[in-house]
Amino acid sequence: MAEAIQFLVPRDNVLARRLSIISDLADLLPPECLVHEARGLAPFETDAFIAYRRVPLAVALPRTTVQVAAVLKYCHRYDIPVVPRGAGTSLSGGAIPQEDAVVLCLSKMTRIIEIDYANRTATVQAGVTNLSISNAVGTDGFFYAPDPSSQLACTIGGNIGMNSGGAHCLKYGVTTNNLLGVKLVLIDGTVVELGGKHLDAAGYDLLGLVCGSEGQLGVVTEATVRLIAKPEGARPVLFGFDTCDEAGACVADIIAAGIIPVAIEFMDKPAIEICEAFAKAGYPLDVAALLIVEVEGSEAEMDAMLASIVEIAGRHGVRKVRECQSATEAALIWKGRKLAFGATGRIADYICMDGTVPLGKLSYVLGRTAQIVEGFGLRVANVFHAGDGNMHPLILFNANDPVEAAKAEAAGNEILKLCVEAGGCLTGEHGVGIEKRDLMRYQYSDIDLAQQMDVRGAFDEKWLLNPSKVFPLDGRIRAAC
């Protein structure tokens, strides 16, 4: 069956020159930094959006900014598309290559360059994993806040490309709010530094523009990020409600009371069942909705905040309350949530959507989501970051059945359109990639898109960087296709 999402047609002239391109790249990189044999290319054919795969022309794995610049300059000269890649954990196909493209994978650039506690910054190479930053500064009492669930594997370069979030971004913001500077290589090989240890842009906020640009404006090789003093403690509390409505209203009231918990996670009954079967965290199986609310501070502060939160939950008919008494228990409560996607993958194939909606519309959207998915004859489990309205409906289907696969994709698209209709957006964390590219006109007018594409063109006039992503293939401008 034909794929629903198209890629750009690979350029014949590039494909024809494949061998000489590989030979030229071999002159720019040490042997262990270039992959071009079929077997070696396989892991780079896809990312976490596994329904789609393409064999790239070659994979470059540079160790230095100089090597990155050399590869980009070469590709720019010979009109070869380039697909940047971190750890390949993208859920939207951001790192999926195409046959005429060179994958530029930064996984060998793993050095932590400098940690500066007086200025609360860490400067790292782009291939450093998200969690390893917090790990490096943890014993000294600091951490790096944005914490996507894939943080064990995902790289800071990828986080910057996708402006990644995570459960703790309710209090601390997302990557763009914690990023101070980057070393960026432009498509023609020019190296620029944006930002640094100081705050605010000197002129235009190019750093803010680059964050979330999905590899289309340049390749980040180094980043300077904000470190924050670790709180004395963090404690989650678990609430079980009989209806999703009450859970949603409880979230709104907590925030209206002026309490900003560090995280508020929501799971519906199907999600609870799936996660509990896998993690055995002790989640109640007889509730319609589960909230995990986490607070931070000293013991006394956490006690006070939790008392307020429990009282608020009581006003919304909370049926189960589980406060945790130990670090082990806290870890267990979180384990179920953090492994939600893995747990789901055990019982079915699934696609994970990523729309955001205003908090007030959560109930409505959940209800409509159930209707939409049932309408396609499929099942859905919902986990999401309730504090900021970022939803992750997990649509379950059988990937071996192409009809079901198509239905799942169609159901996902309907849900995303619903998110936009409800005043939200197509993607809160996972990025547009290829997954939501063809829905962009649902959120933006042609003029809005043209303005974005013009800006993109100012960085990469030939549209060589990750060209099949983000912007609908039809109606592009200038040298786009």
Place this chain on the structure above:
Amino acid sequence: MLIPTSETDAAYIIRNAAGQGKRLAICGGNTRSGLGQMVEAAEVFSARGLSGIVDYDPAEMVMTAKAGTPVAEIEAALARNRQMLAFEPMDHRGIMGTSGEPTIGGAFAANVSGPRRFVAGAARDSLLGIRFVNGRGEAVKAGGRVMKNVTGLDLVKLLAGSFGTLGFLTEVTFRVLPVPPAADTLVVSGLDDETAAKAMATAMSLPVEVSGAAHLPFTVRHRFIGGRLPEGEATVLRIEGLAASVEARAQKLAAVMEAFGPVTRLGSADSATLWRDIRDVAPYADGTSRPLWRVSVAPSAGHQLVAALRLEAGIDAFYDWQGGLVWMRMEADAEAELVRRYIRALGGGHATLVRAPDRIRAATSAFEPQPDAVAALSARIRKTFDPAGIFSPGRMSGRGGAV
């Protein structure tokens, strides 16, 4: 002055202006127009006619307002619901000697922030969505109503801090936060600039969530809260939150700060006044137009910059953002070349000439000159928004700038 009363109106005027190559000096309340290069334009084009709160949902912590809405109106509406703008935007009227009403659009267009910026984010970090008219007269929207939004290129960040040179903001949607129920400020007295930097860094390494860290040297100390700060230099640290929490954290912080110098507490009323005065750079609201620099460097570099400059020029300075934001008033000459050279030597950052007499503004690059590649990129980006070059041309450029 042209004052459109609707976005359609604004688009029409801009489209015509672009067609004729007629330059427009973009402003909101015109209270910050003295910041940046002087603009040669046929008309002043103001957003103040686009005023009014469009949508405000306290439970969602989001507000949408037309760009010309006075900041005062926004803050009043927020205060009635015990909410606030986390980035506490500076009011420039004191130091600029301007009158008029600062607008919310202006606050975002100039990325105006205050003391809390260094932990709570700048104006641009609170901005969720915008509507603007570009230099072709097209109405464009970017971002949305939700914080988690990675759909397409982040033009919201790009327009913030662009001083009207990329687009004429017509509507802004932004995040708001609850007002902390309690606040207090610790004053550590008698520290020189270098020791103050160490003390502030130490404070920021503690899990007490300091939300303001400033150092007021001897020459400016008396200009705050009617001179009631304790004698000597004042290193001030703000703590906000629930009352019991503020008390506990203040005590914890005081215990550590006592190693640096005597510690006193201001109480909530004086605390609020103090941080508003720091926000608005009160010591340099002196009725003059002596050159005033706003410098952003790494926190540990601020005092080094001032120390180096003091040897070569007449300057007066105080520090915010843990020492990383330095307000420097020059005696006579702006000394731009010197300031910029030392910033480079100390690891980078930028200096913006916020105020200066016209003859100095005309001869000085107000914004930090950028490396060629960045300047070229910025110029290309600007062209995609304003091909005819009609929006405040030259506002952000000068010797070395390209926009």
